[in-house]
Amino acid sequence: MGKIDQVVQLTQKPYLNLYELKITDKKGKKGDYYVASRAERAEDLKLATGKDTPDGVVIYSVYGEERDRVVLIRQYRYSIGGYIYEFPAGLVEPGEDPHVAGVRELKEETGLDLELLQVDPMYEKPAFTTIGMTDESCATVYGYASGKVTETGQEDSEEIEIILADRQEVERILKEERVAIMCAYMLMHFLHDKEPFAFLK
Numbered sequence: 001m002g003k004i005d006q007v008v009q010l011t012q013k014p015y016l017n018l019y020e021l022k023i024t025d026k027k028g029k030k031g032d033y034y035v036a037s038r039a040e041r042a043e044d045l046k047l048a049t050g051k052d053t054p055d056g057v058v059i060y061s062v063y064g065e066e067r068d069r070v071v072l073i074r075q076y077r078y079s080i081g082g083y084i085y086e087f088p089a090g091l092v093e094p095g096e097d098p099h100v101a102g103v104r105e106l107k108e109e110t111g112l113d114l115e116l117l118q119v120d121p122m123y124e125k126p127a128f129t130t131i132g133m134t135d136e137s138c139a140t141v142y143g144y145a146s147g148k149v150t151e152t153g154q155e156d157s158e159e160i161e162i163i164l165a166d167r168q169e170v171e172r173i174l175k176e177e178r179v180a181i182m183c184a185y186m187l188m189h190f191l192h193d194k195e196p197f198a199f200l201k
Contacts, residue, residue, distance in 0.1 A: 002026050007042045014034060014089070019045065036134040038091070039171070041143040046135040053143040054126040054139040058089045058103045059116055060186050062196045069164040070190050071145045072173075072183070076159035084178040085163070087186070089138065099123070102141035110162045111150030119200045138182075142197060167191055 006022035019042060021033040027154040038046045046052060063069045090105035092098055097114055106114045117155050121143055149162045165173065170187050173179060178193035179187070190196050 004047060005030075007045065007048070007083075007199035009042050014040075020054040020194065021047075034133070036136075038136055045139070050126075052126045052137050053139045054092050054098050055136045056089055056091050057098045057105060057180060058087050058138050059102045059106050059114065059143070060087055060140060061106065061112075061143050061146045063112070063164050067144065067196065069166050070170060070187065070196070071106070071110060072111065072163040072165050074161040074163055075199075080178065083161075084176065084180055085173050085183060086180040089182045092139070098126075099141055101142075102139075108153040108156070109160055110145070111148060111153060112145040113147045115146065117144070117197060117200070119197075125201050130183045134175075140182075142200065 002023055002025045004021050004023055008020040010018040010020055014081050014155060015038065017037055017039060019039075020037060023031050023033050025031060032052070035045070035047075037045055038147045044046065059071070062070045064070050071088060073086050073088050074085055075103045076083050088106050090101065090109070092101040103114045103116070106112055124139055124141060126139045128134075129136045129138060149164070151160065151162065154160055163169070167190070170191050174184065174187055174191070194198065
């Protein structure tokens with residue numbers, strides 16, 4: 001097994017930092033590896049704490065009396081220089097419960113209220129996003145969205161369009177649009193399962 005010999009913090013930014021790891025691989029060869037992280041200090045990296053505390057929360061919610069529309073956002077992302085379809089999501093504040101964060105983030109990004117669905121904790125536990133380049137992990141919460149869509153809670157830096165997509169629109173999105181991978185997998189469930197949350201039971 002490889003090992004980490006030293007961690008060097010390369011940036012000091014509020015939401016994302018770059019770390020250089022001095023490593024020795026399984027054959028004894030020395031090298032460098034780079035990790036982006038939400039951690040503000042090296043001692044807060046998950047490789048140091050061993051904890052998978054969620055950095056963010058992703059909200060998978062359905063909308064309407066028939067619960068036949070899924071709540072999506074179409075957001076401009078600088079990393080790809082264009083728009084991508086995602087679930088509403090956001091950062092979890094230090095010490096904040098991911099369920100509370102999910103309710104807050106859905107309200108801020110879409111104006112909608114979230115009635116949380118109680119599920120087995122294994123479906124909500126934090127999972128890693130792009131493990132080859134970051135230690136970021138996100139919890140997922142599920143529920144029923146209601147209320148009126150509004151963009152008034154969005155930050156000025158956000159370019160977000162709120163989408164209440166039925167199955168026909170979901171199929172089009174999967175075929176034609178850029179979609180975040182976590183969102184894409186869930187949309188496959190939504191597209192093919194009569195009950196959107198059947199896979200949680």
